[in-house]
Amino acid sequence: MRLSGKATTLLVLMAVIAVAPVFFPSSYYYRVGSLIFVNGLAVTGLVILIGYAGQISLGHAGFAGIGAYACALAPVHLGLHPALAAVLGAALSALIAFLVGRPILRLKGYYLAVASLGFGILVSMVLSNEAWLTGGPDGMAVEEMGLRAALKAIGIDLSNTQFWYAFSGLVLVIGAWLALNLHHSPTGRALRALHGSEVAARTVGVDVARYKLVAFVVSAVYASASGSLLALQNKFITPDVAGFMHSIEMVTMAVLGGAGSVLGAILGAAILTTLPQVLTVFQEYEQLMLGLVMMLVMIFMREGLLPSLARLVRGRGE
């Protein structure tokens, strides 16, 4: 029996997440792993926007910021459980993405990139400047979610890093599953059609502006969820999460691994998350190397690392 591409992707992802801990020399690697999953989730959202719909956003960290600060603020001011706060943050991100995206996405070309860039900077400025609410640039504490304690009560005793490895891994698998389902749905086909050619898509009856908006809103929810996960895991959050560099990092991860493929994008997230850990000695040159990697991929592997390698392997096989 031949497995579909979707099932293969999910199986590979789950297998790697489950087996990797066997090779971890210390529990610090769980932390790196969970960061990969958190970034991977945001990047999976970008696969829908960049890979499926062919739109670029340079402000997705803004949505991550909204998700993160929802988890920090809603429990304090509204008395919500942190997990519900994450849902609230996602709903808020979706609403904002809808309102912001509606006028912008009617425009062609680079308007979305520029407008989303402005949006991301706006969010990070509000988070920095409204210190009475957000604690300003020094950040604020985030309440404990309590799930780990609940697991302990029923006999599953995980360390903090282990718990977050498992939990964010699970969320990533769910996120990847939803994204893959979308790919094979009528909406996904419409998105890919407008990616190929907007004019052609419109000719065959695709409501271009509407589907771009759908992709934008869905990817904003992914970014928001990733921000929430980060806030809950770190139990402390600063406006850096919404910063411009974070937006750029997300796009770089997606494009490096292969924006058209969920697994590729997660691979991109894995590489760019582990790189600074491996190259601690070269911290000064991190941005430089990021730029270099990006240029090389753009020149030699325009589809991204994973799809290009897969093509190479397949090409040899024939």
Place this chain on the structure above:
Amino acid sequence: MKLFTTTALALVLGLAAPALADIKVGATVSETGPASFLGDPEAKTLKLLVEEINAAGGVNGEKIELVLYDDGGDPNKARTFATRLVEDDEVIAVIGGTTTGTSMAIIPVLEDAEIPFISLAGAIEIIDPVRPHTFKTPHTDRMACAKIFEDMKANGYTKIGLISGSDGFGASMRKQCLEIVADYGIEVLADETYGPTDADMTPQLTNIKGKDGIQAVLNPGFGQGPAIVTRNYAQLAVGLPLYQSHGVASDGFIELAGAEAAEGVRLPGTALLVAGLLPESDPQRAVVTAYKDAYEKATGKPVSTFGGYAHDALRILVDAISRAGSAEPSAIRDAIEATSGLVGTTGTVTMSAEDHLGLDLSAFRMLEIENGGWKIVE
């Protein structure tokens, strides 16, 4: 593929880790990034002092190995490095957290692991409420405010104008100052702010100049902002005494603002800044002179207050290890809390279960800029 990166990572780390050292001290500071002017002297100081201590035979006869990471000022990275220091490098204590943001991100990791942590950041939130394993060396912004208000009160200024930066430092200090200003019988008549990258503060200063009854102006801020404020202040000929914060207590500030514009500006600074001006009888004189000479000889750069924070953190730690007579984190924690009369660059440190900073107002010296140099006014 991820498996591959993980194994590769493990391999690289395995190769990079040197042979087992006796006492492993961890540090994560912001050597690069927006806070590098704080983190860079901190990193240099830590390396320099560890070398010095090891050359002198180490602590309790054992050498110190410093595991130093650069978090680039990113709290998320700082937290990851803190996890790495605890879980992978298995250090017995951590110094670092150059900024308040990175320090606050590190705290939960080390409190969980019950490893002592000495922060190098300013905010009072780090040690208030007191957490069992968290300490810090720089004075709080609140203490700088108190020192400034004491000086204002002594000079009979009761109505002041405030112009603060909206960066982390400026915003935090503004908040702390406003909280305690009433205790000194001082009233804030104007409260202006500017962005961290603004190039001109003339409008805000014109507002302050236009307010009747203001007797002095205070500028909590960091980096280039206060230098621009000082220059604009002179250009507008506001003609009132100007107070700057400890955030700009460096020779670089005078250079940036220009000696002429900065003439007469007062600010609270540490003994380190005026090492040469301290009287022979000053208890800090020996410590700050020794550190200043060593740092400037090793790096060829002028010593900074921020490097002094790292100096004090390592001294407190080493003192605690030698008193504890063991390198057990819990024993070190207890010994740090019992630190008493330790003379550092920022002041004389005496900690207790309720006070994990251990400095009082005497740690600050009121300084005035005179002819492009410093003068102690007490």
